[in-house]
Amino acid sequence: MINTFKIALRNLKRYTRRTLLTSLLIIVGVVMVILFSGLSGSFKGMMIGQITDSNLAQMQIHKRGYVSSIDTMPLNLNLNQKGYKKIEKIIMQQPEVAAYAPRIKLGAMLSNFTETTNIRINAVDPEREVKVCPAIGDRILVKDKVKIFIKTGEVIIPEKLAKGMKIKEGNTVVIVANNREGSVNGLNFIVAGIIEDVLGPQGKEGYMHIDDARALLRMKEHEVTEVAIRLKNFDKLDTVFAYLKFDLAQHKNPKGEPAFEIHTWEKLSPFNNIAKMIDLMTVSMKTIMIAIVLISILNVMIMSVYERIREIGTMSAIGTGPGKIMALFLAEGFSLGVIGTLLGNVIGLGGIYLLNIYKIRFSFGRMDDLILSPVINFSELYWVSAIVLLVSVFASLQPAYKASKMEPVDALRHV
Amino acid sequence: MSLVIAEDVSKTYRSGEVKVEALKDLNFEIEPASFVSLVGPSGCGKTTLLNLVGCLDKPTRGKLVVSGEAVSALKRKEAAAFRGSVLGFIFQAFNLFPVLTAYENIEYPLVMIKNESKSKRKDMILNILEAVEMLEQKDKFPDQLSGGQKQRVAVARALVTQPKLVLADEPTANLDHNTALNVIRLMRRMRDDFGTTFLFSTHDPRIMHEAEVIHTLEDGRLIHMEQISDRGNTND
Numbered sequence: 001m002i003n004t005f006k007i008a009l010r011n012l013k014r015y016t017r018r019t020l021l022t023s024l025l026i027i028v029g030v031v032m033v034i035l036f037s038g039l040s041g042s043f044k045g046m047m048i049g050q051i052t053d054s055n056l057a058q059m060q061i062h063k064r065g066y067v068s069s070i071d072t073m074p075l076n077l078n079l080n081q082k083g084y085k086k087i088e089k090i091i092m093q094q095p096e097v098a099a100y101a102p103r104i105k106l107g108a109m110l111s112n113f114t115e116t117t118n119i120r121i122n123a124v125d126p127e128r129e130v131k132v133c134p135a136i137g138d139r140i141l142v143k144d145k146v147k148i149f150i151k152t153g154e155v156i157i158p159e160k161l162a163k164g165m166k167i168k169e170g171n172t173v174v175i176v177a178n179n180r181e182g183s184v185n186g187l188n189f190i191v192a193g194i195i196e197d198v199l200g201p202q203g204k205e206g207y208m209h210i211d212d213a214r215a216l217l218r219m220k221e222h223e224v225t226e227v228a229i230r231l232k233n234f235d236k237l238d239t240v241f242a243y244l245k246f247d248l249a250q251h252k253n254p255k256g257e258p259a260f261e262i263h264t265w266e267k268l269s270p271f272n273n274i275a276k277m278i279d280l281m282t283v284s285m286k287t288i289m290i291a292i293v294l295i296s297i298l299n300v301m302i303m304s305v306y307e308r309i310r311e312i313g314t315m316s317a318i319g320t321g322p323g324k325i326m327a328l329f330l331a332e333g334f335s336l337g338v339i340g341t342l343l344g345n346v347i348g349l350g351g352i353y354l355l356n357i358y359k360i361r362f363s364f365g366r367m368d369d370l371i372l373s374p375v376i377n378f379s380e381l382y383w384v385s386a387i388v389l390l391v392s393v394f395a396s397l398q399p400a401y402k403a404s405k406m407e408p409v410d411a412l413r414h415v
Numbered sequence: 416m417s418l419v420i421a422e423d424v425s426k427t428y429r430s431g432e433v434k435v436e437a438l439k440d441l442n443f444e445i446e447p448a449s450f451v452s453l454v455g456p457s458g459c460g461k462t463t464l465l466n467l468v469g470c471l472d473k474p475t476r477g478k479l480v481v482s483g484e485a486v487s488a489l490k491r492k493e494a495a496a497f498r499g500s501v502l503g504f505i506f507q508a509f510n511l512f513p514v515l516t517a518y519e520n521i522e523y524p525l526v527m528i529k530n531e532s533k534s535k536r537k538d539m540i541l542n543i544l545e546a547v548e549m550l551e552q553k554d555k556f557p558d559q560l561s562g563g564q565k566q567r568v569a570v571a572r573a574l575v576t577q578p579k580l581v582l583a584d585e586p587t588a589n590l591d592h593n594t595a596l597n598v599i600r601l602m603r604r605m606r607d608d609f610g611t612t613f614l615f616s617t618h619d620p621r622i623m624h625e626a627e628v629i630h631t632l633e634d635g636r637l638i639h640m641e642q643i644s645d646r647g648n649t650n651d
Contacts, residue, residue: 003526010514314510317471318572319499319528321492409471412506 004324008331011304012339018300023340025296026388029289030344031351033384036285038352038374039360040278046370048275052265053135057101057228058237059244061087061262064253066225073107073120075180078223079260087227087260090247096240098232099131102224104213105205108177110157112165119161119175122205123213126150132230140193149207154192156207162194169193175208179217187216237264286384290391293340297333297395305329305399312403313411326404333396334389341385352376416483418580418612419445419468424477426463426635437463439635440477445614445628447579450606452626453616459632461616462584468614469502469582470494482579499528503573503611505583505602509565511557517568518544518553524576543571546608547601563594567601574605583615587622599625 012019052058066077079087084102091100104123109116126149130136137149140156150156155175157167167173169191176186189208197204214222231240245262253259266272305312315325352374360372426438438460445451453461466472467479470486471494479487482501489497498504511520521540525531531539544550547567557565566586573581583602587595599615599622606613617623624643631639 007512007514014514310508310510311512314504314506314512315527316495317469317498317504318524319495319497319502319576321495321499321528324527407471409466412471412510 004327004331005335007328008335011308011332012335015304018303019336019339022296022300022336023343026293026337026340026392027344027347029292030341030384030388031348033282033285033289034345034348034376034381035351035355035374037282037380037384038348038355038376039372040282041376041380042372042374044275044278046372047271048265050135051269051271052133052230052234054133054139055136056265056268057132057230058234059229059231059241059262059264060268061091061227061229061244061248061260062225064258064261067261067263067267073105073225075106075217075223075225078104078180078225079227080223081221083259084222084224084227086251087248090244091227091229093247094240094243096231096233096236098230099128100227100229101125101128101132102210103129103226103228104210104217104223105225106177106213106217108175108216110161110165110206111174111176112167112171113174115165117161117165119158120205121155121175121177121208121213123208123210124150125210129228132228134230139196141196150192150209152209152211153190154209155189155212156193156195157191158204158206159194159196160204161206162191167191167194175216177216179219183218185216185218187212286387289384290387293337293388293391294395297336297392298398300336301329301333301396301399304332305403308403309406309411309414312406313408313414316406316408317412322404325406326400329400329403330393330396333392333400337389337392340392341388344388345381345385349376349381417444418447418449418482419443419614420478420480421468422478424464424467424474424479426460426467426472427475437635438467438474441635441637443630443637443640445580445612447612448606448610449612449628450603450626451612451614451628451630452623453614453630453632454618454623455632456618460635461632463635464632465582465584465614465616468580469504470498499524499576501579503576503578503581505566505569505573505581505586505615507585507588509557509562509569509589511565511568511572513557516554516556517549517560517564517571520557520568521572521575524572529576539575540571543575546574546605547571561594562590563598566590566594566598570598570601570605574609574611577609578611580612580614583613585616585618587617587619592619592621595619595622596625 063077063079063083066074069077091097102125106121106123108119108121110119130149140149141159155173161167171191173189173191174186175189176184178184195207231237241262241264248260248262249258251259312325355374362370362372421441421443424438424441425436428435428437441464453464455461463472467474468481470489473487478485484497486494486497512523515523518540521543522536525536525539541550544553547570549564549567549571552560552564560568587598590598602613603625605611623629627643629641630637
């Protein structure tokens with residue numbers, strides 16, 4: 001085997017220019033995939049981080065049917081205290097859950113005493129909310145980003161509303177809301193800060209303390225609209241989701257249907273579609289790379305076999321079996337793949353390193369000055385390398401087979 | 416027992432509708448450790464006959480036995496294995512592997528065909544290199560060797576596996592006369608030293624008379640066989 005590779009490498013060296021050109025093509029393909037995967041992966045990771053850490057959380061549990069009516073924020077689909085306790089019990093059995101927080105979502109009217117408009121409000125327990133959405137403070141403008149970002153009697157207003165109604169930090173506003181029975185109530189609040197929008201329908205909500213929401217809605221018991229969850233390890237999202245879904249499904253409503261529903265951020269944020277597009281583009285890049293490797297190696301191996309027909313005839317004449325001749329050409333194609341993969345990985349990783357030194361800044365939607373820090377994990381490198389090597393062998397198969405099937409008498413006659 | 420026995424061997428090629436009878440009902444025998452030349456004008460069938468004896472091609476009719484094996488019945492893979500174990504080849508254009516040194520060219524059949532151990536290989540190669548007087552050039556690549564040196568390496572490669580029969584198709588055609596004579600005498604010396612049978616084709620009269628047995632071919636027929644019995648061992 002070593003000798004087969006020794007001869008293969010010598011043959012590659014023999015046609016130095018062609019080998020360099022083919023390797024260069026493979027290197028370009030591998031580098032493209034590594035850089036694109038690094039950039040797109042970090043963009044995706046950053047955006048998912050923004051969405052889950054500053055607004056949605058990683059998972060949400062609601063009363064069954066709430067998410068399909070999420071735009072109307074129906075108060076009649078709130079979880080009652082008993083239901084919330086059941087959910088709490090299930091969550092606490094999951095060791096992978098880092099934190100969870102109750103929320104009340106409501107639609108209300110906001111008045112600055114001269115103008116009135118609609119506002120969507122996310123009422124939270126601030127101490128618990130920062131544990132499920134640790135980056136929420138980053139979205140709040142003006143106010144100091146402190147751990148307890150809102151107190152009772154305070155409200156945080158979405159940026160667009162504040163701008164449109166000329167509301168500033170420290171102003172007093174009135175928030176009026178209907179409770180589920182239809183009775184109207186209004187309370188005065190101090191504007192504690194202005195919050196930036198994030199992507200998605202839940203990204204344009206104002207914030208108030210959960211106790212204020214209960215008072216505003218005159219709740220008789222501690223109702224909750226949703227329970228937001230954060231995990232210790234985001235990579236285990238799907239596994240924990242499956243466990244929680246199973247446990248929650250054991251609780252039925254009077255109709256015999258599951259009483260609760262659980263969703264990951266993917267079902268709740270439109271960014272998931274963008275993430276899928278990014279994944280699709282990564283697959284496209286890999287397909288292009290496969291095509292580059294396939295065509296370049298196939299081309300070079302066909303030429304190599306054609307140019308060495310007499311040599312193949314000699315090998316065969318002196319007793320080299322068809323299998324060994326085939327192995328020789330496969331080794332040549334494989335070696336080309338190895339050279340391209342190794343150099344491509346080194347250059348690709350160098351590129352990632354440089355991109356981290358010379359940081360890429362960009363804006364996305366209303367989010368400015370975002371910095372891309374591309375990273376590529378070992379498994380991605382492993383798969384890219386494995387694909388290139390497999391394609392290299394696959395591309396060499398036909399020429400190698402052709403070489404092994406040559407009749408020595410014809411091959412020796414070849415001029 | 417004869418090393419090669421041909422009984423009514425014929426070979427016909429088809430080129431579209433045209434049939435070309437390259438060999439017609441050949442009958443001959445080659446004794447072990449003999450030094451045999453095939454002579455005749457171009458197109459008389461010398462290369463075709465060597466190809467048949469070398470299991471590179473199959474006769475259309477007749478029976479051909481090499482070293483006790485009916486070679487016409489061998490399948491592709493069996494023929495390759497047979498060539499590797501019983502036969503050695505020397506080519507007109509030397510056909511050395513350009514990416515391998517002289518040493519590695521000789522090593523090739525030991526590695527790729529015989530699977531000999533490294534230490535055994537080394538002894539065998541150094542012995543044969545010494546025998547063909549190419550020890551000093553062992554690390555040179557074919558493009559760094561002269562025609563005569565290349566053919567010496569080719570002779571060594573053909574002999575290193577200790578074959579019973581070495582087939583050489585016009586081994587001296589690409590060499591000047593003196594070098595050609597040296598190569599033929601080297602082949603004879605190898606026959607003397609190792610007892611290997613040599614069958615080579617040539618149309619150079621001075622080279623053909625170095626052989627002990629001369630078979631003359633004309634239009635695919637064996638028309639004459641000359642035994643030169645009084646030739647002793649040759650030193651070049």
